[in-house]
Amino acid sequence: MKFTIPALATAVALTAMPAFSAELVLSIGSRGYGPAVDRNLARYEDMNPDVSIEWNKVSDVPGETRKLYVTSLTAKSPTPDIFAVDVIWAGEFAQRGWLEPLNGLLDEETIDAFNPSLLAASTVDDKVHALPLYADGIHFFYRSDLLEKYDLDVPKTWQDVVAASNTITEGEANPQFYGFVSMWAKIEGLFMNWLAFANGNGGGFYDADGAVAVNSQANIEATQFMVDLLHEERLAPDSILNARPDDARTLFQQGRAAFLMVQDFVHAPLSAENSPVAGKFDFTRVPYFEGHEDANSTTMGGWFLGINPNSENKQAAADFLADFTAKEQQLQAAVEDNRAPTIPSVYEDEAMSGNETLAKFGKNYDFGVVRPSAGSGSKYPRVSEIMQLEITNALHQQKTVEEALNDAQSQLETLLAD
Amino acid sequence: MKTRPRFGLYALVILSVVISFLPIIWLILTSLKTTEGIYAWPPQYLPQPFTLKNYINIFTNSPELLLYVVNSFIVALGCTVLALSFGGMAGYALSRLGMRRAGVLMVLILAVSMFPPVSLLPSLFQNFLSLGLLNTYAGLIIAHTGLFLPFTVWMLASYFATLPAEIEEAARMDGMGVFRIFWSIVIPLSWPGFVATGLIVFIFSWNEFPLALVLMTQNAMRTAPVGISLYPGEYAFPWETISTATVLAIVPILVITAIFQKQIVGGLTAGAGK
Amino acid sequence: MTSITSPLDRRRHLTGIAFITPTMLVIIAILVYPILQSIMLSFGQSSIDGSEPYQFVGLKHYAALAQSERFWNSLWVTLLFTGLSIPLELAMGIGLAVLMNEHFKFKGIARLAVLFPWALPTALNTLMWRWMYNTDYGLFNAAALQSGLVDRPINWLGDETLAMGSMVVVAVWKTSSFMALIILAGLQSIPRDLYEAGRMDGMTRWQEFRVITLPLLKGPILVALIVRSMDALRTFELPFNLTDGGPVTATESLSLYAYKVIFDFIEFNYGAAIVVVQFLVIFAMSLLYILTLRNKD
Numbered sequence: 001m002k003f004t005i006p007a008l009a010t011a012v013a014l015t016a017m018p019a020f021s022a023e024l025v026l027s028i029g030s031r032g033y034g035p036a037v038d039r040n041l042a043r044y045e046d047m048n049p050d051v052s053i054e055w056n057k058v059s060d061v062p063g064e065t066r067k068l069y070v071t072s073l074t075a076k077s078p079t080p081d082i083f084a085v086d087v088i089w090a091g092e093f094a095q096r097g098w099l100e101p102l103n104g105l106l107d108e109e110t111i112d113a114f115n116p117s118l119l120a121a122s123t124v125d126d127k128v129h130a131l132p133l134y135a136d137g138i139h140f141f142y143r144s145d146l147l148e149k150y151d152l153d154v155p156k157t158w159q160d161v162v163a164a165s166n167t168i169t170e171g172e173a174n175p176q177f178y179g180f181v182s183m184w185a186k187i188e189g190l191f192m193n194w195l196a197f198a199n200g201n202g203g204g205f206y207d208a209d210g211a212v213a214v215n216s217q218a219n220i221e222a223t224q225f226m227v228d229l230l231h232e233e234r235l236a237p238d239s240i241l242n243a244r245p246d247d248a249r250t251l252f253q254q255g256r257a258a259f260l261m262v263q264d265f266v267h268a269p270l271s272a273e274n275s276p277v278a279g280k281f282d283f284t285r286v287p288y289f290e291g292h293e294d295a296n297s298t299t300m301g302g303w304f305l306g307i308n309p310n311s312e313n314k315q316a317a318a319d320f321l322a323d324f325t326a327k328e329q330q331l332q333a334a335v336e337d338n339r340a341p342t343i344p345s346v347y348e349d350e351a352m353s354g355n356e357t358l359a360k361f362g363k364n365y366d367f368g369v370v371r372p373s374a375g376s377g378s379k380y381p382r383v384s385e386i387m388q389l390e391i392t393n394a395l396h397q398q399k400t401v402e403e404a405l406n407d408a409q410s411q412l413e414t415l416l417a418d
Numbered sequence: 419m420k421t422r423p424r425f426g427l428y429a430l431v432i433l434s435v436v437i438s439f440l441p442i443i444w445l446i447l448t449s450l451k452t453t454e455g456i457y458a459w460p461p462q463y464l465p466q467p468f469t470l471k472n473y474i475n476i477f478t479n480s481p482e483l484l485l486y487v488v489n490s491f492i493v494a495l496g497c498t499v500l501a502l503s504f505g506g507m508a509g510y511a512l513s514r515l516g517m518r519r520a521g522v523l524m525v526l527i528l529a530v531s532m533f534p535p536v537s538l539l540p541s542l543f544q545n546f547l548s549l550g551l552l553n554t555y556a557g558l559i560i561a562h563t564g565l566f567l568p569f570t571v572w573m574l575a576s577y578f579a580t581l582p583a584e585i586e587e588a589a590r591m592d593g594m595g596v597f598r599i600f601w602s603i604v605i606p607l608s609w610p611g612f613v614a615t616g617l618i619v620f621i622f623s624w625n626e627f628p629l630a631l632v633l634m635t636q637n638a639m640r641t642a643p644v645g646i647s648l649y650p651g652e653y654a655f656p657w658e659t660i661s662t663a664t665v666l667a668i669v670p671i672l673v674i675t676a677i678f679q680k681q682i683v684g685g686l687t688a689g690a691g692k
Numbered sequence: 693m694t695s696i697t698s699p700l701d702r703r704r705h706l707t708g709i710a711f712i713t714p715t716m717l718v719i720i721a722i723l724v725y726p727i728l729q730s731i732m733l734s735f736g737q738s739s740i741d742g743s744e745p746y747q748f749v750g751l752k753h754y755a756a757l758a759q760s761e762r763f764w765n766s767l768w769v770t771l772l773f774t775g776l777s778i779p780l781e782l783a784m785g786i787g788l789a790v791l792m793n794e795h796f797k798f799k800g801i802a803r804l805a806v807l808f809p810w811a812l813p814t815a816l817n818t819l820m821w822r823w824m825y826n827t828d829y830g831l832f833n834a835a836a837l838q839s840g841l842v843d844r845p846i847n848w849l850g851d852e853t854l855a856m857g858s859m860v861v862v863a864v865w866k867t868s869s870f871m872a873l874i875i876l877a878g879l880q881s882i883p884r885d886l887y888e889a890g891r892m893d894g895m896t897r898w899q900e901f902r903v904i905t906l907p908l909l910k911g912p913i914l915v916a917l918i919v920r921s922m923d924a925l926r927t928f929e930l931p932f933n934l935t936d937g938g939p940v941t942a943t944e945s946l947s948l949y950a951y952k953v954i955f956d957f958i959e960f961n962y963g964a965a966i967v968v969v970q971f972l973v974i975f976a977m978s979l980l981y982i983l984t985l986r987n988k989d
Contacts, residue, residue: 031651057637060652064631067539067955071632074960075544079635096958176459176828186938239827241939242850245653251828254459265653274454381956392940430791435805438869441820442808444831461834504715511711515704523712528918530723532974533730534926534947537954537967541726564722567715569919573874576911580881596707614877618870625813627929643813657823664816671811676804 021050022316027069027080029060032303033134036333040324051316062086062188073098073308081311082321085130087302088188088373088380090122094129095377099306101127105318113327113343121374122304130306131325132342134333137300137365138196138286141252141260141270145280146172158200158225158287161259165235168258179235181248182261186392189245191384192299193261194391195369197222200288200297205372212372212412214387215405222289223394223401230395241395253277261286263301264361268338285364296369302342334358340365379415386411448661449473456657472662480663485638486645487667489555493630493641494623496559497566501619502612504563505570510600513575514586524575531568536628543632553636561633562623569622570615577611578604617678624671642667734964753965763966765941766949767973772856773945774924774977777863781920782913784864785871790901792872793879803876810869818933821862825849825934849935852942859934859943863924871916878912879905914985918978925974946970 028037041053056079058065069083073093085093093099099122102111111119111128115135122130142154146168155161165179183189198204203218213219229235239247245262252260253269255276260266271278288295305325307317323329330341335351340361346352347362373380386408394404448456449472451465476483508527512520542561543552551557581604589599605612630641646663649656734753736746757763792803809817824831825848833845848858882905890900928947931937937944946966954963 029652030648031654055637056635057648059647059650061647061650062652064647067628068632068635070955070958071540071543072547072635074540075547077543077547092958185936186940187936237828238845238847238850242827242847242935244655246655247826249654250457253457254829256459256828263653265651269654272453274452276454378958381958385952385956389940392938396940398940427791427794427796431796431802434788434791435802437865438805438809441817441824441865442812444824445820457829459829460838461829461831500718504718507711508715511708515708515711517705517708527715527719528978529971529975530719530727532922532926532971532978533723533727534928534950534967534970536928536947536951537730537963538723538726540954540960541729542722545725560718561722564718567719568723571715572915572918576915577877577881579911580878580908596704596711600711610877610880614873618873621811625811627813627815643815646813646816655819660816660819664812668812672804672808675807675811676800 020052022052022313024051024053024082024313024317024320025056025080026053026320027056027058027065027083028303028305029065029084030057031060033084033333033337033339035337036329036339039332040329044320044323048319051320053320056080058084062089069093069098073310076310078308078310078312081308081313081317082305083308084133084303084305087118087121087132087135087300087304088371088384090130090304090306091124091374091376092378092380093306094122094124094127097309099129100309100311100314101129102131102307102318102321103127105307105314106322110322110326113345114325115342115344117368117370118300118302118342121370122306123374124377130304131321133303133305133325134330134339135300135302135342135365136263136265136340137298137361137368138192138261138263139283139298139361139364140286141262141266141281141283143168143258143277143280144282146258154282154284155259155287156284156293157290158197159290161287162229162233162235165258166233169235174256176256178237178251178257179233180229180259180261181236181243181251181257182240183243183245183248184236184240184395185242185244186388187244188384188388189262190391191371191387192301194223194226194387195299195371196261196286196297197226199299199369200286200292200295201225202289202292202295204369206375212409212416214412215402215409220401220405223391223405225289226391227394227397227401231397241392252281264340267357283360285367294367296367298364298368300365300368300370302340376416382415383412386415445661446665448657449665451658453658472658473666476659476662476666480649480659482637482640483642483645483663483666486640486642487670489634489639490624490642490667491670492555493558493562494620496555497562497623498616498620500559500563501566501570502574502616505567505615506574506605506612507600508567509571509574510578510604512571513578514583514604515596524572527568527571531565535565535626539628539632542629546633551633553634553639555639558630558633558641561629562626565626565629566619566622570619573615573618574608574611577608577615581607613678617675620674621671730964730967733961734968737961749961753962754969756962757965757969762941762944762949766944766946767969769856769942769944770925770927770946770970770973773860773863773927773943774921776856776860777867777924778917778921780860780864781867781871782917784868785875785916786909786913788868788872789875789879790905792876806869806872808869809866810873812866814866814929815933817866818862818930821858822849822934825858850939852939855935855939855943859930862934863927863930867920867923871920874912874916875909878909882908910985914981917985918981921977921981922974925970925977946973 037055041055045051045053058068114132118132118135119128122128147154150167150171152164152167155164169177169179182193184193195205198219201218201222203216203222205212205214207213207216248260248262249266249269251257253275269275270281286297288297305321307314307321311317327343327346330343330346331349331351333339334341334346335355338358340358352359372383376383390404390408393399394401447465450468451462452467452469455462455465511517512524546552546557585603586599589603625643627643631644634640646660646667649659649663735748735750737749738746788806792806827833827845827847827850836842837845847854849855886904887900890904926947927945928951931943931945931948935943937948950963950966950970953959953966
């Protein structure tokens with residue numbers, strides 16, 4: 001009898017306990033990393049039965065999801081606990097206090113495993129605020145069959161590209177065939193393209209001392225080349241100034257372009273069975289200008305995962321985060337879904353040796369350049385807007401290249417003054 | 419008794435129908451094409467081959483689309499019922515009961531509807547969060563009702579205004595209360611107005627996007643337009659899936675439109691002329 | 693105006709208030725309160741990470757707006773778009789409604805078809821048009837090239853003048869049916885005997901239209917005009933999905949600019965000021981309508 005009451009009490013207490021010690025909500029899109037999320041959620045819940053994770057699917061289109069995050073983070077909503085952010089948002093959100101610093105929640109070893117230049121994008125005040133999940137970048141796709149037909153080498157410099165393009169278009173003599181297509185609408189992708197050209201000429205957003213110098217001579221030349229590509233050499237269709245990435249991909253897929261400069265997502269649809277150019281294309285690093293062979297001309301993008309500072313389950317969220325971005329998971333995502341890993345040691349694993357495409361992407365990332373989002377923090381959206389607007393002005397020939405870049409420079413100096 | 423040839427009339431009608439239908443026909447044709455067909459150059463006008471693969475894929479890969487359509491239906495129906503009831507009463511009171519400062523109130527109601535909904539997002543979300551109304555049918559229904567009430571009030575008021583006053587006067591003389599007059603006389607007489615307004619509000623609610631996006635974040639509670647916005651990838655825009663999903667999402671609207679068409683056609687013509 | 697002294701009148705008055713109350717409550721909760729919050733925001737400044745409390749800065753943002761070239765551009769774009777699309781929509785809407793009011797075979801289907809454009813969600817609708825307008829592989833250029841109408845693809849969305857025109861076409865296509873629906877219901881309420889009397893007096897169809905139909909349609913037309921103008925002045929999904937506000941900023945409407953400021957730059961205060969100004973423009977235009985159409989009595 002003496003034990004019955006305590007036993008009963010314990011039994012009651014045990015059954016009254018909540019089923020889960022932590023219920024987490026993860027917000028991430030399903031088009032970008034979906035299969036990996038499916039795999040990892042099930043696995044993690046099996047290993048940690050006291051944690052339940054709800055996958056809140058959001059749009060993969062950054063603009064759509066940003067609307068959602070801005071609204072809920074401003075209102076300090078406790079969910080989602082973990083959410084995916086575009087690389088260019090990481091620094092901005094960190095500065096606004098919208099991403100919980102991870103150094104206290106994760107051990108150093110975990111954090112140090114990641115690619116340092118990617119990690120820099122989410123580091124503010126020496127604290128890391130989000131972990132990179134997967135990366136992508138801009139590559140240069142070409143029609144290998146046409147290069148063969150006209151006995152051309154794979155172009156390395158932009159001058160090579162112009163020459164090759166002219167040969168091919170003259171040879172094909174098809175008014176609906178274009179030499180070069182890309183996504184030059186007034187979008188973020190345009191800034192990324194510009195960075196590729198600028199860096200390819202030894203220029204860039206910052207100068208050697210780290211000061212903003214968008215109107216440097218190297219940049220002016222590179223931008224002028226972009227303008228000439230459109231209006232002098234006429235390599236590209238008029239619609240390039242209206243094109244989003246998928247529009248450019250469609251043209252190339254229809255067999256109507258020799259060269260395509262977009263992110264790696266196009267590889268899958270272009271090589272699909274029903275693609276008219278399957279087996280007829282390949283890709284290389286984005287070209288550079290004469291004399292700048294080691295230019296970092298692969299503009300990078302990617303997605304990070306962070307923790308909501310209003311979350312009520314920060315430690316549980318951090319544990320999940322560490323597991324989700326761990327080396328094993330990234331390796332699997334690389335091998336099965338072709339997602340570029342963000343932990344350098346993954347590339348050395350022997351399981352990766354079979355995946356030639358990813359290895360090739362990875363080699364291009366060695367020449368990677370990131371946008372100045374970490375440096376400008378919460379002002380990055382305005383920085384990007386200024387650049388997009390002025391570059392577009394130059395491309396539409398509303399301003400000369402010098403005018404446009406000088407205007408951009410003065411606006412940027414005013415903006416970033418404090 | 420028209421002796422003029424009806425040729426011109428029919429020609430105009432056919433032209434209007436074709437132009438109105440064109441993009442929708444294009445959407446339906448797209449959903450019936452294979453991927454190669456969709457991106458083919460020169461463009462394929464008719465599907466060759468014709469395929470139902472896209473529809474099958476949607477049902478097998480994204481059965482949640484049906485759930486989203488049901489959610490949209492619930493929200494739109496709730497919003498329409500509330501808007502017509504509240505709006506009908508308010509519209510009647512402000513246009514026919516001779517109340518003081520009715521005009522001022524009407525203008526105020528109109529004025530507050532002039533703010534772009536997108537700018538209301540942050541504060542609405544915050545308020546709903548604290549009230550626990552996020553991810554509830556009631557929450558989104560009330561939000562939509564608020565959005566569309568001004569329109570409803572004005573529309574119905576304008577229909578009420580076309581009714582001749584004598585009938586109501588007569589009923590008042592007979593000692594009928596306001597509510598009875600409204601219910602048994604005014605509503606039946608202005609029925610086409612109610613149907614037209616209700617249809618419009620239903621479609622407004624169905625297609626509404628920004629509020630539905632932020633107020634219903636749980637997967638199970640999403641509405642159709644928000645659900646469809648999940649199909650595009652970060653860069654890719656799969657027309658196969660999206661055109662199919664859109665066709666499926668608008669089927670309920672088409673059905674409802676078809677049903678109520680008969681009403682508007684003039685089953686019960688308003689107007690005291692009868 | 694009846695006075696409210698008799699008990700019957702007082703009961704009417706109270707019933708009237710009861711009739712209005714539910715509407716007012718919902719509107720205050722959903723619209724008025726957030727609007728007041730927006731107005732407050734427009735006069736203040738909040739810190740980036742929300743740590744510092746709201747600071748009153750008076751008209752600072754409005755002054756900044758007045759000097760912003762981009763703001764004036766977006767205002768102009770919005771007014772131009774509205775000025776071009778509304779008259780066209782109204783004319784087509786009235787035309788369609790009159791057409792659909794006639795008696796002919798397949799009337800049901802015709803009316804359904806005419807309603808269709810408007811029932812599609814705007815974003816999807818616009819993306820479809822964007823695809824058809826595509827310079828290189830869109831339906832329009834393909835048909836135009838194949839039929840020999842043009843020898844070079846037309847840059848529908850990339851040319852500064854054409855872009856606005858293309859946008860107006862989509863808007864008119866979509867909302868003529870909306871106008872038609874509202875006006876059709878109004879047409880249905882016009883008693884047939886008025887037309888018969890007119891015919892006996894020897895009126896032509898046009899005279900019938902001008903003397904009988906139009907005046908009785910004034911109410912629905914006014915509502916349709918105001919609602920559509922409000923929508924046109926707030927147009928967002930259309931330029932967002934069709935042109936990204938391009939080329940450069942040739943189709944960037946006020947709402948698009950406000951959206952950028954609020955959700956891209958995350959500057960709630962400045963964005964609130966844009967929204968308030970937008971509201972004032974809409975309000976002014978509505979007043980204009982009401983006064984003009986009232987005087988025509």
